[in-house]
Amino acid sequence: MILSQRIQSLTASPIRKLSPYADAAKAAGKKVYHLNIGQPDIATPAQFMDSVREFQAPVIAYSNSKGEMFLLKAIQKYYAEKGMDYAIEDIFVTNGGSEALIFAVMALCDPGDEIMVFEPFYANYTTFCKEFGAKINAVPTSVENGYHLPSEEEIEKHITPKTKAILLTNPGNPTGVVYTEEEQDMISRIVRKHNLALIADEVYREFVYDGAYHSFGTMPELDDNLIIIDSVSKRYSACGARIGCIISKNKELSKQVIKCCQARLCSPILEQVGAAALYTTPASYLEEVNKEYKNRRDTIVAALKKLPGVKASDPKGAFYIMVNMPVDDAEKFAIWTLENFAIDGETVMFAPGNGFYNTPGSGVNEARLAYVLKSEDLERAIYILGEALKAYPGRVEK
Numbered sequence: 001m002i003l004s005q006r007i008q009s010l011t012a013s014p015i016r017k018l019s020p021y022a023d024a025a026k027a028a029g030k031k032v033y034h035l036n037i038g039q040p041d042i043a044t045p046a047q048f049m050d051s052v053r054e055f056q057a058p059v060i061a062y063s064n065s066k067g068e069m070f071l072l073k074a075i076q077k078y079y080a081e082k083g084m085d086y087a088i089e090d091i092f093v094t095n096g097g098s099e100a101l102i103f104a105v106m107a108l109c110d111p112g113d114e115i116m117v118f119e120p121f122y123a124n125y126t127t128f129c130k131e132f133g134a135k136i137n138a139v140p141t142s143v144e145n146g147y148h149l150p151s152e153e154e155i156e157k158h159i160t161p162k163t164k165a166i167l168l169t170n171p172g173n174p175t176g177v178v179y180t181e182e183e184q185d186m187i188s189r190i191v192r193k194h195n196l197a198l199i200a201d202e203v204y205r206e207f208v209y210d211g212a213y214h215s216f217g218t219m220p221e222l223d224d225n226l227i228i229i230d231s232v233s234k235r236y237s238a239c240g241a242r243i244g245c246i247i248s249k250n251k252e253l254s255k256q257v258i259k260c261c262q263a264r265l266c267s268p269i270l271e272q273v274g275a276a277a278l279y280t281t282p283a284s285y286l287e288e289v290n291k292e293y294k295n296r297r298d299t300i301v302a303a304l305k306k307l308p309g310v311k312a313s314d315p316k317g318a319f320y321i322m323v324n325m326p327v328d329d330a331e332k333f334a335i336w337t338l339e340n341f342a343i344d345g346e347t348v349m350f351a352p353g354n355g356f357y358n359t360p361g362s363g364v365n366e367a368r369l370a371y372v373l374k375s376e377d378l379e380r381a382i383y384i385l386g387e388a389l390k391a392y393p394g395r396v397e398k
Helices: 005-009 019-027 047-054 069-080 096-108 124-130 152-157 181-193 251-263 269-278 283-305 330-340 375-391
Strands: 031-034 091-094 114-119 135-140 163-169 197-201 226-231 244-247 320-324 346-349 366-370
Touching: 019 031, 019 330, 019 346, 031 375, 047 269, 069 091, 069 244, 069 269, 091 096, 091 251, 096 124, 096 163, 096 197, 096 226, 096 244, 096 251, 114 124, 124 135, 152 181, 163 181, 181 197, 283 320, 283 375, 330 346, 330 366, 330 375, 346 375
Parallel strands: 031 346, 114 135, 114 163, 163 197, 197 226
Antiparallel strands: 091 244, 226 244, 320 366
8 A cells, every 4th residue: 555645744743753763761670750641640530430330321412523512511610610702512522632733734724824822832743733734833932031032023923824723732742831921912913913823732731830820721812713722631530531723713714713623523422521520620629730830840840950961940830841952862761771870670651852842953962841740759750760871982071
């Protein structure tokens, strides 16, 4: 058979593509500290499984393509409590935030169109665009100013006749940046001036540790431009449930998104039952989780400061940190660490940074670390990382 150029143009996930090396390390008896993937170790609220066990139906039938009403109402209530009033017609349940992003790209882009992102950015955005022949239009940001946005003038320089949307994560993945109100106002002006869509990936909104956070959904002037992407995955430590949503007040967009929902038939009913129960989780749960992640953030930042030659971002939200390491190639270093290095039978895994950039040659000596482990495990993992850096044959002194 002859495979499409489109599928061959896709790249492997920098977050998961080194998994075979980790599997081999485990098979050899090593313990691997996983800093490569944003899989929280905090227990999923019990009501998820309780509600699934209590679910009674003679047949596991197709659910509504748009999502079951009990889940749509639960999502609507969650947003209303945060000062965002969405009609049921504005909300569509998806198979995770990933499918919501795919629907957004499909609805906005023809082959050759562009979506603007700010690099480093969530690696799968590239795949979601390439699947539909769209292109990433990457605007650089810098660790020196905490990965905050460049000036309005600089952003507008990157807009072309093919630009259809600005896509950003707030709080940021992989940087942990939380955009200021002034930055959000600037983005609002730009998308309205140039008639662009704004795809706001806000799945980490409950994880903010310093300063204020505002959803783009609280800005009424964006009603016709805004597409919100959300998910229960991170918020309720339910990544495997694969329930997300796409939300927009743009009625024409809604008419098109429902076609996508119908084409994939529906989201799984049992996961919708569990997700609806998660939305009843008391606020105290999220408050405690936030405190725990703030402590983990503080732990990993302090540990990284002890490593000579390592520069790290200062994350204000989400649960990721970008690091610049004194190595020739972070991906080679990651593989070497899994294959050739251990302390007392333990090693560490991280996501190489080049996969979070679109600009060739960028991020080669960087890595994204996910601080989703207990603080004592984070301290141990960063100690191992530091010792590996000392022993790595490709270390580059600066």
